Amino acid sequence: MPIEEDGASTAVGRKRRSWTVDEKRQIVEESLAAGASIAEVARRHDLNANQLFTWRRQLGVQPIAPHELAPILPVTIEPEPSMPENGGCVTTSQMEIILAEGDRIIVWSDVEVAALSRVLKALSRR
Numbered sequence: 001m002p003i004e005e006d007g008a009s010t011a012v013g014r015k016r017r018s019w020t021v022d023e024k025r026q027i028v029e030e031s032l033a034a035g036a037s038i039a040e041v042a043r044r045h046d047l048n049a050n051q052l053f054t055w056r057r058q059l060g061v062q063p064i065a066p067h068e069l070a071p072i073l074p075v076t077i078e079p080e081p082s083m084p085e086n087g088g089c090v091t092t093s094q095m096e097i098i099l100a101e102g103d104r105i106i107v108w109s110d111v112e113v114a115a116l117s118r119v120l121k122a123l124s125r126r
Contacts, residue, residue, distance in 0.1 A: 024055045031056065099123060 097105040
């Protein structure tokens with residue numbers, strides 16, 4: 001890897017870009033806007049997101065504290081219902097697909113996705 005006069009190495013054929021403090025500050029401020037995505041801001045300015053995080057740290061921007069993030073809510077996973085002792089039927093959910101030509105497809109919750117995809121592709125070729 002070639003070494004530049006300042007001692008920094010660069011990949012062959014790539015030039016190191018130089019950003020002014022004002023440019024860095026403007027990009028960092030853009031990344032702080034409500035709803036801004038660090039990755040999107042970095043891409044827009046042809047930067048690596050890690051570089052943007054480094055600039056934010058250098059300019060005194062504190063990382064988001066864990067208590068400022070959305071709360072983690074408890075989740076309960078219920079067991080699947082078993083067959084009733086009396087041998088009765090268990091109801092399952094279903095979906096009905098009505099095609100433009102009026103054809104109907106009823107799909108039960110246990111359908112294999114690959115099989116359903118093949119059926120829908122075959123019908124779309126008609």
